[in-house]
Amino acid sequence: MNKYIKLPGLIDIHVHLRDPGQTHKEDFHSGSVAALAGGITTVFDMPNNLKPVFTKHVLEEKLEIAAQKSACNFGLYFGTNGENISEFEGIYDKVVGLKVYLSETTGKYTVTDEEKIQKIFASWICPKPIVVHAEGKKADLAIKYARDFKRKLHVAHVSTAEELDQVLEAKKSGMPISCEVTPHHLFLTDKDLDRLKGYGLVKPPLATRKDQDYLWAHINEIDCVASDHAPHTMEEKESDTKYFGMPGLETLLPLLLTAVHEGRMCMDDIVRMTNTNPQRIFDFKQNEGNIVEVDPEFEFEIKNENLKTKSGWSPFEGKTLNGKITNVQVKL
Numbered sequence: 001m002n003k004y005i006k007l008p009g010l011i012d013i014h015v016h017l018r019d020p021g022q023t024h025k026e027d028f029h030s031g032s033v034a035a036l037a038g039g040i041t042t043v044f045d046m047p048n049n050l051k052p053v054f055t056k057h058v059l060e061e062k063l064e065i066a067a068q069k070s071a072c073n074f075g076l077y078f079g080t081n082g083e084n085i086s087e088f089e090g091i092y093d094k095v096v097g098l099k100v101y102l103s104e105t106t107g108k109y110t111v112t113d114e115e116k117i118q119k120i121f122a123s124w125i126c127p128k129p130i131v132v133h134a135e136g137k138k139a140d141l142a143i144k145y146a147r148d149f150k151r152k153l154h155v156a157h158v159s160t161a162e163e164l165d166q167v168l169e170a171k172k173s174g175m176p177i178s179c180e181v182t183p184h185h186l187f188l189t190d191k192d193l194d195r196l197k198g199y200g201l202v203k204p205p206l207a208t209r210k211d212q213d214y215l216w217a218h219i220n221e222i223d224c225v226a227s228d229h230a231p232h233t234m235e236e237k238e239s240d241t242k243y244f245g246m247p248g249l250e251t252l253l254p255l256l257l258t259a260v261h262e263g264r265m266c267m268d269d270i271v272r273m274t275n276t277n278p279q280r281i282f283d284f285k286q287n288e289g290n291i292v293e294v295d296p297e298f299e300f301e302i303k304n305e306n307l308k309t310k311s312g313w314s315p316f317e318g319k320t321l322n323g324k325i326t327n328v329q330v331k332l
């Protein structure tokens with residue numbers, strides 16, 4: 001029997017490739033090569049660049065850069081701080097969705113004024129999802145306005161039982177809502193911070209073991225897994241300044257394959273959470289020629305020196321995983 005398994009190329013709906021603006025951390029070339037090394041054939045890149053993607057002009061500049069440098073398929077998000085609503089109309093067909101930061105994040109993107117939040121939801125006249133960074137109780141606000149204006153809502157990086165319950169409850173009411181979890185919230189907890197120090201800083205923060213158990217207990221009800229690949233250099237991570245975020249493109253699939261190996265999920269869950277659901281939620285059609293081949297039993301150790309990400313490190317360094325990517329076919 002062939003020991004290799006073929007899966008549809010993964011779609012990672014949440015990455016920060018830092019291009020343009022912070023290409024010392026990553027760029028569209030290095031980031032997309034890291035994606036392919038991780039079996040990911042499509043990435044959706046977030047708009048919180050140094051120059052935020054708040055206008056059609058900035059979006060078009062970034063599209064051009066991505067088209068020139070990316071080795072894999074990509075989609076871009078548009079961003080908003082509530083002051084650029086007049087730009088919406090011109091960009092609907094150029095993006096995969098709208099990203100709104102309701103919680104504090106890197107850079108000045110957070111929208112806290114409720115009137116502005118309401119206006120954003122009222123003005124996004126598009127079937128593509130509004131993706132929210134909404135920690136703790138903040139998700140409730142997004143759910144309220146998504147319901148009022150009948151918008152498709154996707155909650156990024158759900159990390160606690162409280163956040164997941166808000167999403168699952170809204171789901172039960174029949175509204176079009178989905179969510180993602182990250183591998184670092186599935187495989188690391190706040191206990192790892194002692195060991196990881198600055199490398200473990202991320203938003204939302206690594207949660208408790210109890211929260212992590214809750215995510216695993218409800219894995220069947222969670223729509224997507226996304227890396228939230230947010231690279232910083234080792235020098236930055238070891239400095240006194242706090243840099244939030246960690247790279248994850250190359251470890252996402254091996255971690256999930258290890259979870260399959262351990263009987264915590266099945267291969268169908270991987271396909272559902274990294275391919276079928278991303279295509280359905282974002283109404284995005286990935287070419288069927290995008291294939292990743294894996295050896296699900298192959299045991300190997302994550303080593304920083306083997307990574308393609310420009311940042312050059314992983315919070316999982318030294319961890320032994322089961323499931324290696326042996327081949328990737330990408331159709332652009």
Ligand SMILES: [Zn+2]
Nearest residue numbers: 014046228230
């Ligand atoms: Zn992010």
